[in-house]
Structures are given as structure tokens and as C-alpha cells.
Amino acid sequence: MTRHLERIERHVDISNEALAVFVRFWLTSTPALPDTGLAAAQTKGRERYEGIRRCVRAAAGQRHDTIGVAPLIQVLNSML
Secondary structure (H helix, E strand, C coil), X not given: CHHHXXXXXXXXXXXXXXXXXXXXXXXXXXXXXXXXXXXXXXXXHHHHHHHHHHHHHHHHXXXXXXXXXXXXXXXXXXXC
């Protein structure tokens, strides 16, 4: 059991690092929006975010084991 948990922890660490590298790259390579396009981009971002929330909630409803999904839903709800 200990080796299994250590392996899971290693995978989570690798996933977190990969996400951090992606976000760092995305933030440094994406130009800032002009003020004229900012409102439209924010509206589109809210629409996409709501789509993600719906998908996570649907996935949580289809799974019997939602232990990992509940904290994600809490984080998504707190971001509004």
C-alpha cells in the first residue's frame, strides 16, 4: 500500500509540474488583449468556464466514486 501511495504521489507531482510549465509558457507567449477586446474575451471566458463546470458536474453525477470530483466542484464554485 505504501508503494502504491508513493507512486500516486509521484504521478501527482509530475502532473502538477507539467501543468505549471504549460501555464508559465502560456502566460509568457500570449499577448495582452487590447482594451477594446477585453469585455468580449471575458464574456467568452465565462461561457467556457460554465461549460467546464457543467462537464465536471455531469461527470460527478455519472460516477459512483466522486471523492476526487467534489473538491474540484468546490474550487470551481468558489471562483465565481
